[in-house]
Amino acid sequence: MTQSDTFAEPRMRLASSSMTRPQEGESTNPPRLWARQQSIKVENDCACAVVQPAPPSLAAPPDTQSLILRTAPDALVIPLRPGYRLLFVPTSPQGPVVLNDEGYLRWRAFARQPQPPSHPFDWHLWAAGLIWPEGQPPPLPQDNPTVLTVWLHLTDACNLDCPYCYVQKRPRHMSVEVAEQALTRLSLQARGRGFRRLKLKYAGGEPTLVWKRMQSIHQRAVQRAREAGLELEAVLLTNGTRLNVARVRWLQEQGIRVALSLDGLGPLHDRLRPAHDGQSAFQRLAHAVDDILLPLGLRPSITITVTRWNAGALAETLSWVLERDLPFSLNFYRPPWNMASSDDLRLETQALIDGMRAAFQVLEQHLPTWPFLDGLMDRGTGLPHRHACGVGHSYLVVTPEGQVAPCHMRRDMSLGPAATFHLHHLPQGPIRNLPVEQRDADCRTCPFRYLCAGGCPLEAFRHSGRWDGSNPYCAVYRALYPEALRLEGLRLLKVHGLM
Numbered sequence: 001m002t003q004s005d006t007f008a009e010p011r012m013r014l015a016s017s018s019m020t021r022p023q024e025g026e027s028t029n030p031p032r033l034w035a036r037q038q039s040i041k042v043e044n045d046c047a048c049a050v051v052q053p054a055p056p057s058l059a060a061p062p063d064t065q066s067l068i069l070r071t072a073p074d075a076l077v078i079p080l081r082p083g084y085r086l087l088f089v090p091t092s093p094q095g096p097v098v099l100n101d102e103g104y105l106r107w108r109a110f111a112r113q114p115q116p117p118s119h120p121f122d123w124h125l126w127a128a129g130l131i132w133p134e135g136q137p138p139p140l141p142q143d144n145p146t147v148l149t150v151w152l153h154l155t156d157a158c159n160l161d162c163p164y165c166y167v168q169k170r171p172r173h174m175s176v177e178v179a180e181q182a183l184t185r186l187s188l189q190a191r192g193r194g195f196r197r198l199k200l201k202y203a204g205g206e207p208t209l210v211w212k213r214m215q216s217i218h219q220r221a222v223q224r225a226r227e228a229g230l231e232l233e234a235v236l237l238t239n240g241t242r243l244n245v246a247r248v249r250w251l252q253e254q255g256i257r258v259a260l261s262l263d264g265l266g267p268l269h270d271r272l273r274p275a276h277d278g279q280s281a282f283q284r285l286a287h288a289v290d291d292i293l294l295p296l297g298l299r300p301s302i303t304i305t306v307t308r309w310n311a312g313a314l315a316e317t318l319s320w321v322l323e324r325d326l327p328f329s330l331n332f333y334r335p336p337w338n339m340a341s342s343d344d345l346r347l348e349t350q351a352l353i354d355g356m357r358a359a360f361q362v363l364e365q366h367l368p369t370w371p372f373l374d375g376l377m378d379r380g381t382g383l384p385h386r387h388a389c390g391v392g393h394s395y396l397v398v399t400p401e402g403q404v405a406p407c408h409m410r411r412d413m414s415l416g417p418a419a420t421f422h423l424h425h426l427p428q429g430p431i432r433n434l435p436v437e438q439r440d441a442d443c444r445t446c447p448f449r450y451l452c453a454g455g456c457p458l459e460a461f462r463h464s465g466r467w468d469g470s471n472p473y474c475a476v477y478r479a480l481y482p483e484a485l486r487l488e489g490l491r492l493l494k495v496h497g498l499m
């Protein structure tokens, strides 16, 4: 590849350049940039923002002669190993990227002196959002969700009794008719409002307690999505105690992903998730993973809720997950709104930071190649987004009775029956899920604002009494993001064979 090729065809060349490894024996290294190429489905117990890596294809503007470029504001530089640095700019469409020394020096030239592009590599910096026309603000991250996520709350019943659960357990289940009405209505409207995909979360309670019902509902969902011209994806959120070979085969046939809740190993998990029948929930979950899911080729996502009780054991829990190379999400504990007594599970900030740092060490030793930053930091993801979650625009909950709620944590906030619901009412719901530029001043100027997007709006409101208020986990995010970003940099080095 010649320099002029790259300069003339930035759109075509950027992807290959970011994948190219330095050649052995090169006397002088050309400037290089490595960006994330993959996306992965990491599930959590919530409704995270759905973000995809933007392809490294930002075309050069037509008038390049008069273009004066400068470094984008708020850049964070993190040394990785000799010769390589991670560079993170909040608005970068590619997320954090790795530069070699030569690439970093070229980027620094724009900090010292704003200037027109004069080197082919400048277009890689441009595509990654690391340099930008002087006098113009960098563009905001794309905020145009194409996926409507619907949490179908199939049952209030459960076979476990987790102390932090926000569901009042009772034998109340969603009927197939209620589900079908909701799916028919929502699918048609989703299509009309520009969504391309419907994502269903089969949740509860424990949804496997109503297995046959869930199967019927899923068949209806497949039909309704097809009729509406929507892609369908579905995830089963389960405690993993009631899976068997036949059930997993069916999930596999249907392309339904599995997210398992795991809060510790052995007795710790059993203490946090005690089973009604007195048997070990952990042993059944481990059996499901090791003897059924993985042998059948279904790789579950692991959801860990970090509380006062398990933070100290987070590192060993994560080891178990990493030994199996499973995608995971770490979710910081949120007390249920209807149970003030569970507040004793909330962690002190320092204890949470300590537990997470120990987990980061394990992660560094067993560094996965998939982009784990999407699930590492509570509600945050590894790519820029403006809202902490889809509440108010691309997410809703359907209760067993067929009512729409804005969030699974606030089923008491009914938005009306799903059978007559209009999606355009979503933004008028009682939870104000503001874009991070409208959160408090700390968020607006924070370098991590498009990673955490201000955190869960409900928690911010509980903590500060304001929808634009500060998040109780902010100090944790701020303390840990530099280390989390460093791990992402090491991952990129590993993926590209640079360590």
Ligand code: SF4
Binding pocket: 436, 442, 443, 444, 446, 447, 448, 449, 450, 452, 453, 454, 455, 471, 473, 474, 475, 477, 478
């Ligand atoms: S919650 Fe904290 S870490 Fe997140 S954007 Fe706001 S100030 Fe930054």
Ligand code: SF4
Binding pocket: 046, 047, 048, 379, 388, 389, 390, 391, 407, 408, 409, 431, 455, 456, 457, 458, 459
């Ligand atoms: S408001 Fe909070 S709990 Fe509800 S979906 Fe959003 S991030 Fe999750």
